[in-house]
Amino acid sequence: MTFGLIGNSIAQSRAPALHQLLGQLHSLPLSYHLHDPGAATAIAFQQQLAELIARGYQGCNVTLPFKQIAINSAAQPDRAARRVGAVNTLGFGDTIRATNTDYTGFIRAYRHRRADRRAGRVLLLGAGGVGRAVAFGLTDVGTERIDIFDLDPVQATALARALCDEGVHARTVTAEQLQDRAARADGWVNCTPIGHYTTPGCPFELAWLGAQSWVFDAVYTPIDTPLLIAAADAGLDLVTGFDLFFYQGLDAFEFWTGIAVDEAAARVAFMDKFALQSALI
Structure with missing residues (x-):
């Protein structure tokens, strides 16, 4: 299973680490890659999205500055996506599904x-x-x-x-x-x-x-x-x-795979594996 993130200035994103860990916790052969189109335009987003679909990805996350642009690519936006008017998670198949796990x-x-x-x-x-x-x-x-x-x-x-x-x-x-x-x-x-x-x-x-x-x-x-x-x-x-990063990631993983994640176990595993140091989390 292959997923990714489309956005600008995403080199420091921890999304690949989170989703690959979730795959490991559930014995799924999952990979996750970052894709920065460079330009902050609808055309640049559409080209990047088409490339991911052509390469056989099962879905992707979307971040700045494309969240409102991305909803126009979805044939099946769910209630969260329609309510917010923006999406951050797309699932690929016969049609493109969309949700908003930021919400x-x-x-x-x-x-x-x-x-x-x-x-x-x-x-x-x-x-x-x-x-x-x-x-x-x-x-x-x-x-x-x-x-x-x-x-x-x-x-x-x-x-x-x-x-x-x-x-x-x-x-x-x-x-x-x-x-x-x-x-x-x-x-x-x-x-x-x-x-x-x-x-x-x-x-x-x-x-x-x-x-x-x-x-x-x-x-x-x-x-x-x-x-x-x-x-x-x-x-x-x-x-x-x-907190938002963690829970939107869990919701995206569940949207793509249908697997309910044990959030407490996932949080401990993520923090331990990457030795996160913060007095705030």
Whole structure:
């Protein structure tokens, strides 16, 4: 069985390690490869996807910047993909199936860290593919309101409208409103690349930390991002990018193979095999 990941700047991805380990745990001859088309265009994505299908792959994951583009390639998007309007997992066969395990994976990650505690009022940065998935995931874990900021106001508005169409209290905010909304939020959510090893920094002003209850950072390379380190020091609950990476990976593996993974055993095996060092996971 052969799978892969299509995206830009993915050289540091741990996806091959996770999926190959899951294959080993279930005695499957599984390989997983990284594919960076270079250009961030629909044509570049389609060419890469066609190459994987021609080479006999059984499916692939999709990451930045192709998650919203990829849904147009699927003949059978499931409810999660249709709801979010973006996909991160494709299965190949007579037709292309699609799902969004960022959506399901975020819900699992949040509940792993916070059980049944409600998300409350959330400030979300980033309305792209992963931002859309996490925003809809928040509706399943008790969000009361989602304030959305994106450097592309059209993208932020589209997400707010999609959420409002489902009866969710969502609105866009401007850069000038960020400090006020951050102070009023129960949870901060980063779905931008800021904090990634290729785009270092912190997406929020850490001086705004105070009365919040929890923080989520979608970035997982590195695992200990400046945002999560500061939130941990402030005593907030953390939902890490590693959590999302791990659970979306499990959901993708199950989507492709139909095998239910023992998540506790898989987590221990992965951390042991790769000697992951982090105070946050």
